[in-house]
Amino acid sequence: MNNKIFIFDFDSTFIQVESVSILAEITLADHPNKANIMKEIDALTEQTMAGLYSFSEALQQRLHLFSLHRTHIQKAIEILKTKITPSIQKNIAFFKQYANQIYIVSGGFYEIILPIVKSFGIQADHVFANHFYYNYEGKVVGLDTENPLAQDQGKIKLLKKLNFVPEHTTIIGDGYNDYEVKEAGLAGTFYAFTENISREAVIKNADAIIHNLDGLFLLSDIAYQPQDRNKKVLLLENIHESVRLFFQNKGYEVISEKHALPENELIKALSDIHILGIRSKTKVTATVLEHAPQLEALGAFCIGTNQIDLPKCQQQGIAVFNAPYSNTRSVVELTLAEMILLMRRGVALNRKLNQGIWDKSAEGAHEVRGKTLGIIGYGNIGSQLSILAEAIGMHVIFYDIEEKLPLGNARALSSMDKVLSRADVVSMHVDGRKENRHLIGKREFESMKHGAIFLNLSRDSVIDEQALLEALQSGHVKGAGIDVFPNEPHQSGSTFHSKLLDHDNVFLTPHIGGSTMEAQKHIGDYVSKNLHSYTSHGTSSGSVNFPQIDLPAIESDHRIIHIHKNTPGVLAKINGLLASFQNNIEGQFLKTNEDIGYVITDINHQVKDELIEELKKIPNTIKVRKLS
Ligand SMILES: NC(=O)c1ccc[n+]([C@@H]2O[C@H](COP(=O)([O-])OP(=O)(O)OC[C@H]3O[C@@H](n4cnc5c(N)ncnc54)[C@H](O)[C@@H]3O)[C@@H](O)[C@H]2O)c1
Ligand SMILES: O=C(O)CC[C@@H](O)C(=O)O
Numbered sequence: 001m002n003n004k005i006f007i008f009d010f011d012s013t014f015i016q017v018e019s020v021s022i023l024a025e026i027t028l029a030d031h032p033n034k035a036n037i038m039k040e041i042d043a044l045t046e047q048t049m050a051g052l053y054s055f056s057e058a059l060q061q062r063l064h065l066f067s068l069h070r071t072h073i074q075k076a077i078e079i080l081k082t083k084i085t086p087s088i089q090k091n092i093a094f095f096k097q098y099a100n101q102i103y104i105v106s107g108g109f110y111e112i113i114l115p116i117v118k119s120f121g122i123q124a125d126h127v128f129a130n131h132f133y134y135n136y137e138g139k140v141v142g143l144d145t146e147n148p149l150a151q152d153q154g155k156i157k158l159l160k161k162l163n164f165v166p167e168h169t170t171i172i173g174d175g176y177n178d179y180e181v182k183e184a185g186l187a188g189t190f191y192a193f194t195e196n197i198s199r200e201a202v203i204k205n206a207d208a209i210i211h212n213l214d215g216l217f218l219l220s221d222i223a224y225q226p227q228d229r230n231k232k233v234l235l236l237e238n239i240h241e242s243v244r245l246f247f248q249n250k251g252y253e254v255i256s257e258k259h260a261l262p263e264n265e266l267i268k269a270l271s272d273i274h275i276l277g278i279r280s281k282t283k284v285t286a287t288v289l290e291h292a293p294q295l296e297a298l299g300a301f302c303i304g305t306n307q308i309d310l311p312k313c314q315q316q317g318i319a320v321f322n323a324p325y326s327n328t329r330s331v332v333e334l335t336l337a338e339m340i341l342l343m344r345r346g347v348a349l350n351r352k353l354n355q356g357i358w359d360k361s362a363e364g365a366h367e368v369r370g371k372t373l374g375i376i377g378y379g380n381i382g383s384q385l386s387i388l389a390e391a392i393g394m395h396v397i398f399y400d401i402e403e404k405l406p407l408g409n410a411r412a413l414s415s416m417d418k419v420l421s422r423a424d425v426v427s428m429h430v431d432g433r434k435e436n437r438h439l440i441g442k443r444e445f446e447s448m449k450h451g452a453i454f455l456n457l458s459r460d461s462v463i464d465e466q467a468l469l470e471a472l473q474s475g476h477v478k479g480a481g482i483d484v485f486p487n488e489p490h491q492s493g494s495t496f497h498s499k500l501l502d503h504d505n506v507f508l509t510p511h512i513g514g515s516t517m518e519a520q521k522h523i524g525d526y527v528s529k530n531l532h533s534y535t536s537h538g539t540s541s542g543s544v545n546f547p548q549i550d551l552p553a554i555e556s557d558h559r560i561i562h563i564h565k566n567t568p569g570v571l572a573k574i575n576g577l578l579a580s581f582q583n584n585i586e587g588q589f590l591k592t593n594e595d596i597g598y599v600i601t602d603i604n605h606q607v608k609d610e611l612i613e614e615l616k617k618i619p620n621t622i623k624v625r626k627l628s
Contacts, residue, residue, distance in 0.1 A: 004220070005164045006098065007187065009173030010106035010113050010129065012196045016083045018045050019108050020062050022076045027066040037065050050201045051176030055107060056151050059130075063143070070138035077115050082249070084116070085195050087212035090251020092536075094213070094224045095120035097606065102126060105158060107149055107177065128158055153177075159186040172216060174198075179205045191216060231535070232272055232294075236260055237279040238492070239301045240524035247275075250532055259491035267291040275531050280304055280511065281490060286312040296625070297534050299527040302514060303327060303380075304459065306432030310545045314595055317563040317623030319546045321530040325380055326522035327514030332385045335457055336392070338481030338507050339425050342453045343368050347479070348504045364478075369393035374423025376416055376439075377430035377458065378404040385427065386410045397422060417447055425453040432459035440464065445471035452476075457483040457513040469499045472506065479505035483513045538600045538627060540591075547591030547598045558607045559627040562599040565620040566592045573618045574599060581611045596622065 011018045024041050028034040041062050047053035088095075095102055099121040104113055110129040117127060131144045143150050148157035155177050159169075169187040171178050174197050182190035183205070192198070192206035195213075203209050210216055217224060233247045235256040247254045252275070260281035261269060270276065270292040277299040278284065284298065286309045298313060300322040313320050341347065344365045352359050373389045375382045375398040386396045386407050396410035399419045406412050413419050416439075420426060426448060430436050440456075441464040448454070454477050456463050465486065471477040485498055488511055500506050514523075526542075533539040538561045541550040564570045571590055578585060578601065587602040607626040615624045 003165070003168050004222070005101055005103065005169045006216075006220075007103045007105050007159075007169065007171040007173075007181070009171075009175060009178050009193070010104055010117075011108045012049075012174045013172065013193045014085060014088055014104065014113075014117065015080050016085050016196045017080070018042075019076060019080060019112050020045065022079055022083075023068060023072060024062075024066050026072045026075050026079075027068055031066075041065055049175040049177075050199050051180075052201075054152050055154060055177060056145075059107065059143070059150060063140070068132075068140040070134060070140075073109075073111055073132075073140075077112055080112065080116055084249075085212075086249050086251050087195055087214060088120075089249065091213050091217075091224075092120055094217075095122060097224055098222070099123065099126075103162075104128065105149070105155055105171075107154060153180065153184075155181050156184045156186060159184075170216075170220065172210070174202060176202055178202070182207070191219070231274045233275040233277065234269055234273045235277040236282050237301075239277050239279065240520040242521060243277060243301070243524040243528045246524070246528045247532070250536075262490065263288060270295060275299065275535060277301055277527070277531070278307070280307055281488060282307060284308040284313075289313060289316055289318065292316075292318075296623075297321065297531050299531045301520075301523050301527050304432050305544055306459065306461075311595075314545045315622070317596075319534050319540055319543045321527050321534070321542050322544055323523040323526045326526050327516070327519035328380045328384055330516040330519040331381050331457055331513040332388055334483070334509070334513050335381075335385055335427055335455055335481070336388055338455055338457075339373070339389075339427070339453060340368055342455075342479035342481055342505060342507060343371070343425070345479070345505060347507050351504070367393075368425070371395070371424040372397060372422060374398065374419040374426045375410075376400075376419060376426065376428050378406075378410075378412070379429060379431070381458075382427075382429035383407055385429065394425075416444075420444055420447045421449065423452065424449065425455065427455040428458045428462055430458055430462055432461055437461045438464045440467070442467040442470070445477055448477060450476055451478045453479045453481075455481040457481070460484040460486045460488070465499055469503075472500075472503055479507070481507045481509075483509045484511055536627065538625075540598060547593045547596070549589050549591050549598060549600060551589065551600060558603050558605060560601045560603065560607055560612070560615070561623070561625040561627060562597075562601070562615060562618075562621065563623040564597050564599075564618070565622065566595055566597045567620050570597060570618060570620055571599060574601065574615060577611065577614050577618070578603060581605075581608060581614075583611070 008014055021041060024038060028037055044058040044062050048055050048058040102122055104117055104127045106113060106129040108129050110131050113129050114124055114127050130147055130150050132140045133142045135141050148154045159181050166186055167188040170189040171181050171187040172191045172193050174193050179190050179202055181187045189207045191208050191210045192203040194209055194211050208219055231252045233252045233254045235243060237260050238258045244254050244256045266288050272294055274294050274296050279302045289312045295318050298318055298320045303324055305322050308320060349359060370393060372395045375386060378398045378400040389396055390408045397413050397419050398410060399413050399416045439462050445467055472480060482500060489496055500508060530542040537551055539551050540546040541548045562574055583603040583605050585601055586604055589600045591598050612624055612626055
């Protein structure tokens with residue numbers, strides 16, 4: 001329908017909330033009477049939106065209840081960008097496809113609305129709203145009252161000026177003033193939009209009630225195909241709640257489980273999943289991946305990715321993301337705590353006291369100050385531990401297979417054996433690569449100082465548990481702190497077995513090095529943002545197995561992703577096909593690694609399904625996706 005005009009309201013329609021309430025929340029943050037003022041503001045909004053009170057008076061009254069500055073407006077924009085109505089966010093492609101026919105008409109504020117709707121392809125001259133006046137200090141001193149939208153019946157006055165053909169005009173909103181446009185004969189259709197709020201006075205007058213944007217697509221004769229209506233996310237292992245909300249707000253369908261799934265169940269669960277989120281427990285094997293036909297991206301909501309078959313992911317064009325630093329500090333803090341506790345024979349004394357035995361003695365208890373800490377693996381965790389250990393008076397020596405800058409007074413030694421033989425405390429912080437399996441076994445424990453403390457908060461495979469047990473039993477190793485185990489249970493609350501249970505100076509924790517509220521929230525934010533950027537814009541930065549391309553959100557172009565085996569000539573074939581479909585390339589980005597090539601192409605036409613099918617037929621193609 002080329003001549004159709006869609007007019008969208010902004011507050012509580014395009015976004016989930018009223019921007020005036022967010023502005024008030026920000027400016028009144030420390031105000032002693034905040035709660036009452038907010039109530040007054042919300043009541044005024046409600047009465048106006050239900051058509052019971054003068055719009056212009058309510059607008060002025062609300063703005064007088066708090067004092068607004070330019071900086072508050074910037075802050076509000078950042079908050080409101082995260083509060084876009086889910087079905088609107090999900091259908092960004094609709095706004096881009098129909099950008100010339102979509103208008104925003106709002107009693108809200110132009111300066112807030114424009115930066116938000118711009119990324120949906122809506123142009124500045126299609127946005128109508130109020131404008132602030134500022135003084136020289138950036139303080140808001142009023143509104144442009146000449147603007148019809150600052151006045152009563154403002155939308156009607158504006159629509160008269162715009163002079164659209166009423167029969168071709170549909171207005172979509174949650175307020176009585178949206179309905180009034182239809183009542184005045186300026187729009188042929190009014191849809192009450194109830195995804196965020198439903199008002200009796202508004203819905204009873206509507207041509208139809210639409211609970212989300214899908215309603216509009218059903219009722220209007222438009223050729224838009226919602227694209228990610230069926231995009232599904234599976235989150236396992238109790239990933240932070242904010243991740244589920246993030247994806248739901250972006251319009252994905254989310255399934256969230258507290259535990260890991262064994263291979264056979266994972267295979268069943270993945271049949272229609274586009275994004276999988278796991279932590280360290282879920283084993284994503286080649287067999288699992290072969291049964292995940294829709295999988296586009298995989299998020300390890302942790303540091304380690306050794307539980308994932310990364311080469312197989314690459315072969316199947318599945319991008320993998322992790323959070324390389326978000327729980328680093330949490331692991332370091334626990335390591336320090338364990339080190340101190342074990343140096344004081346804390347486990348044994350605590351156990352005795354719990355049995356009712358008072359054993360007040362300094363025997364075998366030492367300060368960590370002045371002792372030597374040997375770190376194996378001086379990566380993110382190892383190097384941060386080094387700094388904090390020095391701060392409490394330890395000497396630090398370390399070994400890493402790669403050349404690393406020693407921080408503070410730490411000293412790099414030329415072999416692991418040298419570190420093991422000189423350290424009072426040995427702490428493992430290597431990654432879980434295959435070559436590190438049983439890096440520490442009988443010989444290595446024997447080469448440690450008599451009475452050393454040993455810590456492993458890295459990966460279970462790194463040590464030979466039986467050898468550790470023997471070293472503890474012989475007293476050669478005085479104490480151990482272990483956070484990672486072979487055969488960790490899939491689910492919290494399960495029974496756990498280990499050779500190391502019930503030992504007097506062994507401090508065991510259920511793989512919680514990174515499990516703090518702070519770390520889990522940071523991990524959640526970081527990985528989910530990267531997963532969404534990848535599936536919606538093609539941005540691969542932060543991926544551990546894909547060539548890194550960092551791109552802005554798709555503006556007005558149509559974007560195609562092509563993933564192929566890294567062989568010569570594929571790009572030429574892609575471009576040949578694009579030309580044969582009469583597409584003009586507006587931007588193209590190619591990066592390769594040893595195995596794959598990753599091409600992102602923005603073209604000037606809507607991407608045809610036939611083109612995608614032809615692109616898939618290019619030899620060595622792994623995956624093709626159209627993004628808008
Ligand atoms: N317990 C937990 O909850 C928890 C939380 C986070 C991370 N981890 C684990 O901790 C480990 C370290 O994490 P990170 O973020 O510091 O990783 P990182 O990749 O930054 O550092 C690992 C370092 O180990 C070095 N290394 C690898 N093999 C080695 C070897 N054989 N000898 C010496 N050095 C070697 C690497 O060169 C690298 O510098 C990882 O195994 C990670 O999975 C555990
Ligand atoms: O939280 C987890 O499951 C894993 C923690 C840790 O081992 C990591 O790799 O980040």
